[in-house]
Amino acid sequence: MLLRMAFRNLFRNKRRTLITMTAIAIGMALIDVTITIQHGSYTDLINRGVSSIAGHVVVRSKGVSDDPESRVPDSSAHADRLAGVAKDAKVQRRIMLGGLLTSTSGSAAVQAVAVEAAVSSEIGSMYDEMISGDWIKTDRDIIIGAGLAETLDVTEGEKLVFMGQSGGEMTSRLFRLRGVFKTGAADVDGFMVVMPLAAAQEIVGGNDVATMVTLHLDDAGAWPEAVAAARTAFEGVDVDVLSWKGAMPDVDAFIKADRRIGQGMLFALFIIVSMGVFNTFLMSVLERTREFGVLQSIGMKPNQIAKLVLVEGALLGFFGVLLGSLLGAAFSYSLIVNGLDFSDSMGEGMSTSGVVMATHFYGAWDIPRMIIFAIACFIVTFIAAIWPAWKVSRLEPVKALRNQG
């Protein structure tokens, strides 16, 4: 009966109930959409970072943060060891190398990423951003960004000389431009080059050296287990075994900060929704004061009256959150399939710590967070009904009966 009364009470003033429920639903849908966009952009940023400058698991020499030129010898052995950590995962060796790239028209300072061409094309990175030419095939091939190609005024097939430093000595090596990539981020397109690992090893003077050996998983979510397994596998070996978070601390910090800002906005949204619900409940309770007096006069106890109001709050919250979750799921699905194109407003694009951020965002499901926020939204709605319920339980019957509300 309490449930039936609560249900009918909600539909006494249909317009008010629908407006309140819509406010909850819109709030919930906005929360879901925000979660989907955030999760999609973080996932994309991590994937791009993992494929271009790190991995889900990264093995590198100890103390590399103090000396960026520090490299691990015997990288092939490390790669074999790392390959045994996770089935079907890909292992990549990379050398990061600063230098000067010279064409017949000019020179430019560059950051070279030396990769194993076959693996690198499988895990993505710059391979996915190629706009002309082909991916690396021989040890003489080099890929450069579109901005750099413009600066150096070169096209595919032309010669380029890379000058790098190794052990205090300058070394030059001749390359032929094989292809051009364009990420949209000016600092990446105008500064980064991709060359074969063997060529970089030749420049730095070490046959089997690498700046890092990285593991790339098909299931990105399995990285904690892979890191743990890798740490066990490399026990006693003089290297650092890092997760993508340890290898890209700036990216991790950016995601944490952005998530914190997002949570602040969601909290503000919660407050707005709860104030709306609180206002509705207070109005609904005050205008029924006389009726509560009648219920008390026929023997309803104060706590039963409070329960009635709380059940109304719970029903309103439940259906508002349910409707909002359905709406949010529908909008989220659209964002996951079609994405949001910010290329016009973001222009040239942005990068953080050398990782290019997408200008066309695609959402990604984050079901656990959506469920947590749905429960939180329901609880907030319920809390908004507590004070009116408490107030109504404190009514004096005779005063309530005199109320003309």
Place this chain on the structure above:
Amino acid sequence: MSIVQIENVTRDYTQGSHTVRALRGVDLTIEPGEFVAIMGASGSGKTTLLNLVGGLDGPTSGSVRIEDRELKDMTAAERSELRRDRIGFVFQAYNLVPVLSAVENAEMVLLLRGEDEGARRELTMNILASVGLEGMENRRPNELSGGQQQRVAIARAIAGDPALVLADEPTANLDSETGNEIISLMAELNQARGITFVFATHDPKVMAAARRVIVMEDGQVKEDRRK
């Protein structure tokens, strides 16, 4: 054992900086099965007295006992229980719950007692039939006339088989014919079930039907006569 025992009861209300004394030392005893009309002009203290007897309000001083239980010694929840189990109310404005049907309104007290649904519904249907509302059980208050709503209110008041029904101006909102019907109905219930009825009223028809008339004036019992 008397059903109502009131001893030297006063009730003061504060209105701004003024204190209004609504009751001034009322003494009254009502026995089981009585059919009592409390008469008096507006502001004489009739409704205040009824509210004190029903435990809806507390006295400033003095004692109100229902079936030997002192109301001021009881908690709000205990007074609610007392009303649920022993007292029925009938109001001038009917005061039915608008979202509930006639039968749901009438069975409210039984529901609050936790009575089994089948027995509760059967008993309430019988009571509604006995107050002349057969076939109207599923109508909401806004689908009933004033007289019909007051019948539902009476059914609600007696559904829990109370010892005492307190009725505040039960005929004031009804036309003369319907008012007569309601008075007759309550008189029948008094006779048939032995329920004690106490009315606060201006209505001479109620006074005519009552077997005891208490006249109040300025918060005091001016006259108490039995027919």
